[in-house]
Amino acid sequence: MDETFATRFTCKRYDPEGRIPDEDFALLLDVARRSPSSFGLEPWRFLVVENEGLREDLLEVAWGAKKNADRTVVILSRKGASADSDFVERTLREVQGAEGEALSQRRDFLAAFQRNDLPMEGDDDRLLEWAARQAYIVLGNMLTSAALLGIDSTPVEGFSVAKLTALLADRGLIDPDEYVPTLIVQFGRKDASHFEPVQRRRKAQDVIQVVK
Template identity: 40%
Template sequence: MIVLSHTGATMKAGSEYLAKHNREVKQLPEDVVEMIHGAYSKFQDSDFHLETDAHITQWAARQAYIVLGNMMTAGALMGIDSCPIEGFELDKTEAVLRTEFGIDTRVYKPAVMVAFGYRADGPMFPKTRREMSDIVTWA
């Protein structure tokens, strides 16, 4: 599965996409749409310094990992194994998305891939973990 994220073309504060989404999908009143625009502008410009479309596209891709984590957790709860994949050829993946699926890669970018399935056998090696005290500090 390829998880797509929006790009700076759609996720920039005040974009036509965000305004339409807030008005038509969320059915928010105009004053709330304007309030959200202001909050997004502050978040992008002042809080996270997302100054270019590339910065916004990278931020949007990181949001896709929230979805990825939930999908992998849900799969695990159903007994389905998964593996996140970042090591793919972006240009070739985008070409396939455009030609085979009609995806506008100016609007959507592949953020991450994930494979789901059932393992044929048990793990080849025992699972190992660091000690909790080595990675967590309780304050």
């Protein structure tokens, strides 16, 4: 287990023939959708890019993404997840099963949080930023799970949000008023002939402080 985390790396070059089993990929998607999120709102959607044309177009706008990855997922973040939105109403009702008094209590609690604690009320940028933070939890879970499954992976922030949004909107895959791409994550098998550098990190004592 220790070795898994000491040796995992961001794959920079994939083997074009490298495949990962469908059941492993299905597990990674399950890990994604089961990730925790603030207030359980799950402010995300996942686009699994199997279409060859879209994959090529995506590489044009995403300089950080790699060619030849077996699987590519775009993590989308929900805009406008404010306490008074339909999105929140539906999530509380349909996903969390809240009704009546319980529903209004949860909504009020969220409203107070968005007004006072992590202020974002009435601020679309901050609301989106909050949703995007939840996407990084998904990313972390997927990367860790891939490492445990022995699958190589690449987290990708390296893309033009405007261009990728336009690309996905043009293809009718997102309504840009509702969703924005936050991250791309790729999986596959590394090109064994390519040297992947050893993991470099700060020392534990430089980043971990035990307060007694």
